[in-house]
Amino acid sequence: MHDIELGLSDDDYWNDPNKTQDAVIDGLWALNRDAIAIGAPAFVSLQARETLPLVVYRGASYRELWALGMLDHGQIVAVDLEHNHAYVGPVIAEEEAVRKKKLNPAEAPAGQGSESRTAELRGDLGLAWQPSTYVVTVLLREHASNRVRVELGKQAGAYHDEEVAKFIAEQRAQPKAPAVMPAPGNPVPSYGPIEGSPALPEALxxxxxxxxxxxxxxxxxxxxxxxxxxxxxxxxxxxxxxxxxxxxxxxxxxxxxxxxxxxxxxxxxxxxxxxxxxxxxxxxxxxxxxxxxxxxxxxxxxxxxxxxxxxxxxxxxxxx
Known part of the structure; x- marks a missing residue:
């Protein structure tokens, strides 16, 4: 991972998402490896907005770009922290994909190139449009981007029903563990340490x-x-x-x-x-x-x- 940030305000993601494109790509090129940087608004008002943009940049050598494209291999993972549910989908939705002629990496010129994309997470992943917090990552085969946190909520001054909020909190606090899945088998799936299992991590x-x-x-x-x-x-x-x-x-x-x-x-x-x-x-x-x-x-x-x-x-x- 890396510490490259897109440097956009929340409003920029809707109004001018490519505002810092040159600086971000320069930062990716300076890493001298295949790297992905993403950004999204920190807060999305459910009343004022209807979309959730995710800006994706990639910097790599032309050889790497020609060998591994975002179109075929890019995946978005958005984890809903309130429910621990992961939404997974392509960076470029199939209906929006424009198929290009496959390029031969062996014929790629020297130097570095880039690719970019602004995805729409609500539509592309089918996110529930309700108060929630997501942690978003983009994967490209073995590569992973930085991770961004996005909160969906009501804007300041919006009506708040205390009883509804109390009811939701009470329901979420009730213990109701789901069934084990997939079911245990012989020898796997297994849910105990077996030969070759890693040690428990010391931290979370x-x-x-x-x-x-x-x-x-x-x-x-x-x-x-x-x-x-x-x-x-x-x-x-x-x-x-x-x-x-x-x-x-x-x-x-x-x-x-x-x-x-x-x-x-x-x-x-x-x-x-x-x-x-x-x-x-x-x-x-x-x-x-x-x-x-x-x-x-x-x-x-x-x-x-x-x-x-x-x-x-x-x-x-x-x-x-």
Whole structure:
């Protein structure tokens, strides 16, 4: 990640989103690597606005730009912090995509180039237009942008119904942990430490480890192992003190323009003062998150936590 900011006011995102384009791209080029910078308004008035713009810039060598395009591989992940739900969708919606002739990276000129896009998160991801807070990230295969926080709410002076607010708060505070998903299996999915599981993170977050190279053959497994220390929302807890925490996996393929998405509901092994710790292990092949021989990059999201990329390579026996 990096500390490049777009330097826009909230109003600029609607009125002049490319105002600082040159400065942002210069900053990305100075990193001398493939890098993505994003920005969005910090506060969006539900009464005054009907859209949620996200400005995306990428700076890279021409060779990298020609080899890996935002059109095919760019993904947006927006996590609703109140519900720990991740919305995932392409940076460029299919109906807006303009397909261009594929360029040969071997013929790319020397030097650096850029690409940019202003996405509309409400329409593109189907975000609920209600008071909420999102943390947004853009993924491009194994690359991840900076992360931005956006609050949707009522503008100052808007009518506030105290009883409605109280009712919503009471409902959210009720323990109602969801069912474990996917269901435990033998040997996976597993929700305890297994051979190769990472240690529990010392701070809040997620740790992952995957089978680095797997031969594709009948019965083959590509195991992703994880360990976490995460806040459990009231809606993720049960009256007996246990918790089932939501973790969303986004799996990007190296060659095909494909992103697999899986929502895990992981039972915690321990919950102390609202913090849940536990483990998970799943088979990426069995869960339908792979599509043949290539390398896959796995990212994990839960609340404000993000982990990855964790690479998992699948090779065909004929390649050996």
């Amino acid at each position: 977050g997620i740790e992952m480890a995957g089978d680095r190279v797997v031969v594709q053959e009948p019965g083959a497994r590509a195991i992703l192992r994880g360990a976490f220390r995460l806040p459990a929302l009231p809606a993720e807890r049960s009256a007996d003190g246990s918790a089932v925490v939501g973790i969303t996996l986004v799996v990007n393929a190296s060659d095909n323009p494909q992103s697999g998405v899986a929502r895990l509901q992981v039972p915690a092994q321990e919950v102390r003062e609202g913090i849940a710790t536990g483990f998970f292990a799943i088979d990426l092949i069995a869960e339908g998150l792979t599509s043949g021989p290539q390398t896959y990059f796995v990212f994990a999201f839960s609340g404000e936590a993000m982990a990855g990329p964790t690479p998992v390579g699948i090779v065909d026996k004929s390649m050996l």
